[in-house]
Amino acid sequence: MHPLLRRLDDLGAHLATRGDVLALLGLGSAGAEHDRLDDHSDLDFFVIVDDGAKPRYLASTDWLAAPCPVAYSFANDRNGRKARYADGVFVEYAVFTVDELRALPIAGARVVWRRADAPADLTSCGPAPAGPPFDTVEFHLNEALTNLYVGLHRELRGERLTASRFIQSYAVDRVIALLHLAAGPGHRRDPFDLSRRVEAAYPPEVLPLAEMVPGYADNRRAAAFTLAWLVDRYPVDPVIRAAIEQLLTDGPPPRR
Structure with missing residues (x-):
């Protein structure tokens, strides 16, 4: 297993111990096409949480640091952060509820871990990405x-x-x-x-x-x-x- 995928699996294993997380989704080269991962890849992922839990996961990175200490991070979006682990793994993530996820244009997502009661269609949520007004x-x-x-x-x-x-x-x-x-x-x-x-x-x-x-x-x-x-x-x-x-x-x- 590629070390980046192992890091994501380790993060999923930690999130599984928290009662307010529904799923961890890998995106980009950590998503469905994860065979594209190489030494220049970063980790893009979504953390799907119960209603009311989102502020806690945005305010703190203690959960992110469970697999490895976080050396650097900043809020780059109202829904998430960019961060670099102490061992050099770079990540970009966002935290959403299920209702928020359903409104997003996502493509190529992969379920890394999901709680037993999480919706089965998490990776098919949202409209298609907006394209140009005329594709001609x-x-x-x-x-x-x-x-x-x-x-x-x-x-x-x-x-x-x-x-x-x-x-x-x-x-x-x-x-x-x-x-x-x-x-x-x-x-x-x-x-x-x-x-x-x-x-x-x-x-x-x-x-x-x-x-x-x-x-x-x-x-x-x-x-x-x-x-x-x-x-x-x-x-x-x-x-x-x-x-x-x-x-x-x-x-x-x-x-x-």
Whole structure:
């Protein structure tokens, strides 16, 4: 057993001795796809408690320290904390009641431990993760193009950081969404983060990230490359294409 899974099992064994805990759920690489765990993984989990018990588990980390002393922690959310054990295991957790859990979009959860009277459907609670308003080529293509357009205007204004986010992050997310559409349903895609595991899914000749995400100082080069990538593969509207190319060459035209 991977040491991280053993840590989660040990935590579950301790929580089983407390009468106000219903279940421990592993998430992410500690969830249903736990064979993805490696030396760079952390532990993501939910602690499901009885009504009225949540404040105690948020206020104290004594239960968390049962398997190993906690060296560092802070509240990163109103429902939980991030923490690092003394032996280097990093965790992120949240505490919920069953009713709260049912309202959450969760995917790939695994029951590490559950009390005998806990609901049997804990890992199927909640709606599906919210996606884009339209999961179509037209939407993702034009979102990418307008991200490039807005980002180049911000670059020309001197707002390089926000420009880099529009050009090298938001637009690239739409490129990944286009590739996902073309490829169809994919194994182990993260429903919450398009960027996860894309290097394993698409080789550099398909998704040339080094050119699309060259860094803070290279927004114009990144925009030019991503525009060319889109033009080569999709029917880009000539109006928005010309506007982006104008920004790449001469800057914005004078206002009339």
